[in-house]
Amino acid sequence: VDVHAHLDHSWMIDDLDEIIENARKAGVKAIVTNGINKDTNRLTLELADKYDIVKASLGIYPPDALDRESDDGGFKIEPFDFDEEIKFMEENADKFISFGEVGLDLYNGKNIELQKEVLGKIIRLAIKLDKPIIFHSRKAELILLDFLEEFEDLNPKKVILHCFSGRKHLIKRAIDKGYYFSIPTNIVKSDHFQRLVEWTPLKQLLTETDAPYLSPYPGERNEPAYIAETIKKIAEIKKMTPEEVEGNIFMNYQKIF
Numbered sequence: 001v002d003v004h005a006h007l008d009h010s011w012m013i014d015d016l017d018e019i020i021e022n023a024r025k026a027g028v029k030a031i032v033t034n035g036i037n038k039d040t041n042r043l044t045l046e047l048a049d050k051y052d053i054v055k056a057s058l059g060i061y062p063p064d065a066l067d068r069e070s071d072d073g074g075f076k077i078e079p080f081d082f083d084e085e086i087k088f089m090e091e092n093a094d095k096f097i098s099f100g101e102v103g104l105d106l107y108n109g110k111n112i113e114l115q116k117e118v119l120g121k122i123i124r125l126a127i128k129l130d131k132p133i134i135f136h137s138r139k140a141e142l143i144l145l146d147f148l149e150e151f152e153d154l155n156p157k158k159v160i161l162h163c164f165s166g167r168k169h170l171i172k173r174a175i176d177k178g179y180y181f182s183i184p185t186n187i188v189k190s191d192h193f194q195r196l197v198e199w200t201p202l203k204q205l206l207t208e209t210d211a212p213y214l215s216p217y218p219g220e221r222n223e224p225a226y227i228a229e230t231i232k233k234i235a236e237i238k239k240m241t242p243e244e245v246e247g248n249i250f251m252n253y254q255k256i257f
Helices: 013-025 038-050 063-071 082-091 112-129 141-148 168-177 191-199 224-238 242-256
Strands: 002-005 031-034 054-058 098-103 133-136 159-162 180-183 205-207
Touching: 002 159, 002 205, 002 224, 013 224, 031 038, 031 098, 038 054, 038 082, 063 112, 082 112, 098 112, 098 159, 112 133, 112 141, 141 168, 168 191, 180 191, 191 224, 205 224, 205 242, 224 242
Parallel strands: 002 031, 031 054, 054 098, 098 133, 133 159, 159 180, 180 205
Antiparallel strands: none
C-alpha cells in the first residue's frame, strides 16, 4: 500500500494510466492520494472515482507554506477560504478515507499560529468523523507532537506521521503514543528512515512514496510501484521476508483506514 502520494501532481497526471498499471503489476493494493488545497482536493476525488485502487485523502497544507509548493511548479495554488474547504470536507465525508496532507511546517512557513488554527479545525473534524489523519511536520516535529496532546479525544491509532524526520527521542515519544509512521521509498538511501524502522514496531509502520518526490532511483520520478523497494528494505532491517512485511503492513492499513 502507498498511503501518501500526489497523483494529481503535474509530473504525474498525464501518465496516470501507465502509473496505475505499473502499480497493479507491482502488487500495490491501495494508493492514498493526498490533496493539499481546494483544487487538488477536487482532483483527488476525481482520481479516486476513476481508479479502483486509488483512495482519496483531503487536506489543507500548512497555509503559509502553500506558495512554495506552487513555486516548485508541481501544483496549481489559488487562494481559497479555509473554513469553506473544511465545510466541503464535512459535506463529502463519504467520498474520502482520511485527512491529509495536513500539518505544521517551519521549513517553508513561518506563521505557526495560523497553521495551528487551520490544523486544529481539521483535527476536530477528523475526531468527529472518526477518520485517520496524515501529518506533515517538516522542521516542526516537536511542535506537532506537543500540539497533538491538546486533543484528548484524538485516537492515537488514527495518527500517521508522514516522512517523520524528528530525532530519536521524538520518535520514541510518538511510538509510546501509539502513532504510526509512513516510510518513504528513499529509505533505501536514508540512514534516518532505516533507523526509524529499526526502532519502531512493525505494527506501527506503513509504506508511502510521496510520489513524485523521494524516488529510490536517482533522477527518476517516484511512483507507487516503487513501494516494493521500501518493503525490501524494511524486511532486511526486521530480518523478515518481504511477504511477511507486506502482510503485516497491509493489516496495519486495514486497521487504520
